[in-house]
Amino acid sequence: MxxxxxxxxxxxxxxxxxxxxxxxxxxxxxxxxxxHRGSIVLSKLYMFEGSAVIANCCRKCEKIIIDYKEGSCDMNQTK
Ligand SMILES: [Zn+2]
Known part of the structure; x- marks a missing residue:
């Protein structure tokens, strides 16, 4: 990205x-x-694995971006 x-x-x-x-x-x-109304769940919690999202980092701009389209960032959903 x-x-x-x-x-x-x-x-x-x-x-x-x-x-x-x-x-x-x-x-x-x-x-x-x-x-909570309007909330966006990025990663659902799994009992033994916790939650994790794929995140993209630009160290130069000091920005982190999470693309959550159709749950694609949730590592518990994409494994
Ligand atoms: Zn940048």
Missing amino acids: KCPYCGEEMEQGVIQSPHEIAWQNKRSYIGRAKF
Whole structure:
């Protein structure tokens, strides 16, 4: 993936967590993302594996981009 800011090739990597990984429009402390309107679950939690998403990094621009189209970033869904 090319960086949309500088056009150079991005470095593919992983963001992982022992919890669900989700985008929400504000911080919350209680409940999974599905209980928050408008949330986007990037990786569902699996009991023994946790959650992980494919993320692209540009060290030059200091940007990390996650392409979540059709769950493609969720490593638990794509294995
Ligand atoms: Zn860049």
